[in-house]
Amino acid sequence: MQSLRWIWGYLYHYWRRLCVGLIMALIVSALNMVNPYLAGKIIDKVILGDQNHLLWIFLGIMIAGTLIRTIVRYSYQLVFEGLSQNVIFKMREHMYERLHHLDFSFYDRTKTGDIMAKMTGDLEAVRHFTAWTVYMIFENVAILLFAIGFMFYIHPPLAFTLLIVTPVIGYFAFRLTSDVKPTFTEIRNQFAKLNSVVQENISGNRIVKAFAKENYEIKKFSIENDGFKEKNLQSSKIWEKYLPILDSLGGVLTVLMIFGGGLMVIKGTLTFGELVMFNSLIWAISNPMKMAGWLLNDVQRFIASAEKIEDLLKTKSKIININQPVAAKMTGMVEFQHVSFSYGEEAVLKDIHFSVKAGETVGIIGPTGAGKSSLVNLISRFYDADAGEVLIGGVNVKKWDIQRLRNGMATVMQDIFLFSDTIEGNIAYGNPEASLVAVQNAAKMADAHNFISKLPEGYDTVVGERGVGLSGGQRQRIALARALLKDPAILILDDTTSSLDMETEYKIQNTLKSLQKRKTSFIIAHRISSVKDADIILVMNNGKIMERGTHKELLKKKGYYFDVYMNQYGNFENKQIGEEVI
Numbered sequence: 001m002q003s004l005r006w007i008w009g010y011l012y013h014y015w016r017r018l019c020v021g022l023i024m025a026l027i028v029s030a031l032n033m034v035n036p037y038l039a040g041k042i043i044d045k046v047i048l049g050d051q052n053h054l055l056w057i058f059l060g061i062m063i064a065g066t067l068i069r070t071i072v073r074y075s076y077q078l079v080f081e082g083l084s085q086n087v088i089f090k091m092r093e094h095m096y097e098r099l100h101h102l103d104f105s106f107y108d109r110t111k112t113g114d115i116m117a118k119m120t121g122d123l124e125a126v127r128h129f130t131a132w133t134v135y136m137i138f139e140n141v142a143i144l145l146f147a148i149g150f151m152f153y154i155h156p157p158l159a160f161t162l163l164i165v166t167p168v169i170g171y172f173a174f175r176l177t178s179d180v181k182p183t184f185t186e187i188r189n190q191f192a193k194l195n196s197v198v199q200e201n202i203s204g205n206r207i208v209k210a211f212a213k214e215n216y217e218i219k220k221f222s223i224e225n226d227g228f229k230e231k232n233l234q235s236s237k238i239w240e241k242y243l244p245i246l247d248s249l250g251g252v253l254t255v256l257m258i259f260g261g262g263l264m265v266i267k268g269t270l271t272f273g274e275l276v277m278f279n280s281l282i283w284a285i286s287n288p289m290k291m292a293g294w295l296l297n298d299v300q301r302f303i304a305s306a307e308k309i310e311d312l313l314k315t316k317s318k319i320i321n322i323n324q325p326v327a328a329k330m331t332g333m334v335e336f337q338h339v340s341f342s343y344g345e346e347a348v349l350k351d352i353h354f355s356v357k358a359g360e361t362v363g364i365i366g367p368t369g370a371g372k373s374s375l376v377n378l379i380s381r382f383y384d385a386d387a388g389e390v391l392i393g394g395v396n397v398k399k400w401d402i403q404r405l406r407n408g409m410a411t412v413m414q415d416i417f418l419f420s421d422t423i424e425g426n427i428a429y430g431n432p433e434a435s436l437v438a439v440q441n442a443a444k445m446a447d448a449h450n451f452i453s454k455l456p457e458g459y460d461t462v463v464g465e466r467g468v469g470l471s472g473g474q475r476q477r478i479a480l481a482r483a484l485l486k487d488p489a490i491l492i493l494d495d496t497t498s499s500l501d502m503e504t505e506y507k508i509q510n511t512l513k514s515l516q517k518r519k520t521s522f523i524i525a526h527r528i529s530s531v532k533d534a535d536i537i538l539v540m541n542n543g544k545i546m547e548r549g550t551h552k553e554l555l556k557k558k559g560y561y562f563d564v565y566m567n568q569y570g571n572f573e574n575k576q577i578g579e580e581v582i
């Protein structure tokens with residue numbers, strides 16, 4: 001019921017078209033009564049009553065009725081197809097918009113395959129329901145009611161005899177529906193699992209090959225594929241149980257009609273023509289009953305899919321704008337006031353406290369898993385702090401308009417993502433209006449211009465999915481150019497130069513230094529060389545800032561930073577070298 005109410009939310013925009021379609025379906029259902037009626041009249045009036053002149057009239061009406069019925073039926077099929085395409089178009093748009101509104105935590109817990117199953121299989125089930133099932137249910141119910149009414153009009157006692165069987169058919173159709181429903185939910189969930197395996201395998205096909213795990217992955221797929229087949233077979237088994245019963249009950253109707261009707265003809269209470277009318281109408285009773293199983297099947301499939309789509313559309317993002325967000329100018333002043341944060345149970349950031357003036361550079365260093373990326377994720381409000389406040393320009397990030405906040409900053413994430421587009425398109429992603437010269441300048445700053453120019457199609461080179469066809473360092477430089485072209489007030493570089501050789505990193509750093517005077521920069525790195533010129537370096541471990549200061553100050557402290565420095569630049573045993581550098 002809930003799913004029907006939900007789909008009505010989409011359908012009512014087209015209620016006029018829906019009404020036209022349903023009225024046409026009603027006309028077709030009524031026209032279905034014409035031929036059986038006239039067939040009976042031909043027997044009674046023409047064959048037995050010798051009124052031969054009526055034959056041509058009856059035949060003419062039958063042909064005209066059939067023609068009109070075919071045209072109207074074809075027309076409303078088109079009406080419903082158009083209607084369903086409109087509904088699906090809107091729904092797909094809503095789903096896509098929702099997917100873009102949802103925050104990082106949604107994507108952390110949702111498999112891409114599951115989302116794809118919703119965008120494809122579930123939408124198709126809803127399309128099928130609105131394009132076909134809706135009018136088929138209406139048409140079958142209308143035919144059944146017209147036939148019952150007509151039969152009662154012709155001969156109530158025989159009509160009554162036939163109707164004795166219909167509640168039994170109704171009972172089995174209902175049983176079939178309730179038994180089959182859970183299997184549809186299972187089929188649908190299994191389909192999502194199958195999709196996830198395929199999607200992960202396609203995305204990770206290089207890893208699969210590198211580890212020679214093709215057979216393992218094929219087996220993994222086979223298990224899910226087998227599961228999908230099994231779930232479908234389970235559903236078919238339920239069908240196999242009920243369909244013969246429903247079919248036999250349809251047959252019982254015919255037997256009852258011939259037996260009861262035959263007796264009535266012999267007794268003279270029913271004409272031969274009326275028996276023919278009943279005989280021609282019997283399908284109008286048994287067919288909707290038989291169709292009920294298939295249609296309820298479709299309804300259950302629709303409900304299972306509609307629930308999944310509705311779930312997605314109802315999923316709320318935790319990161320949302322407040323009622324009247326601040327629309328201040330982004331200044332680049334960043335402050336963390338006793339911030340704690342966790343993804344789940346365990347705290348990932350503990351009591352983080354620091355402040356940065358606009359235009360300053362912050363280096364963040366520390367072992368893997370220390371919480372460096374998590375810290376910068378709070379600046380862009382990809383997640384919200386559990387305690388404490390993150391302030392930009394003195395205003396809590398939760399009070400900023402999210403679009404404005406993120407437009408004022410550019411992040412080069414650790415996991416570089418490039419779209420399957422031209423290099424120019426990828427660099428201009430954050431600033432599509434940018435001229436080619438501006439794109440080239442950004443590429444020069446990121447030391448990417450040289451290698452791009454050497455490509456046969458230069459900036460028009462289309463990179464593969466996720467940037468396939470480029471080296472790790474080339475991808476990093478394009479991502480850096482993309483961030484620089486945005487000219488943000490806050491620049492966040494999460495391990496952005498890790499794949500670059502020292503010489504390229506040095507060149508980029510010199511460029512960044514000139515830029516950094518204008519923007520606040522956060523540079524996460526494992527190499528001392530990447531952070532040593534920062535105004536302040538935060539050394540993180542286990543979610544805490546355990547050391548802070550400039551490069552020189554930190555070396556003097558002879559703590560973790562000093563050890564890393566010695567590891568990378570000097571003899572670890574001989575701390576004297578470190579002191580020389582200081």
Ligand SMILES: Nc1ncnc2c1ncn2[C@@H]1O[C@H](COP(=O)(O)OP(=O)(O)OP(=O)(O)O)[C@@H](O)[C@H]1O
Nearest residue numbers: 108343344348367368369370371372373374375414
């Ligand atoms: N999306 C997430 N959901 C749950 N836990 C997460 C998520 N992202 C990171 N973590 C956990 O949070 C902790 C800090 O991770 P984070 O990525 O911030 O570390 P990091 O210092 O940037 O590490 P690295 O240098 O390896 O990038 C880790 O224990 C990690 O397992």
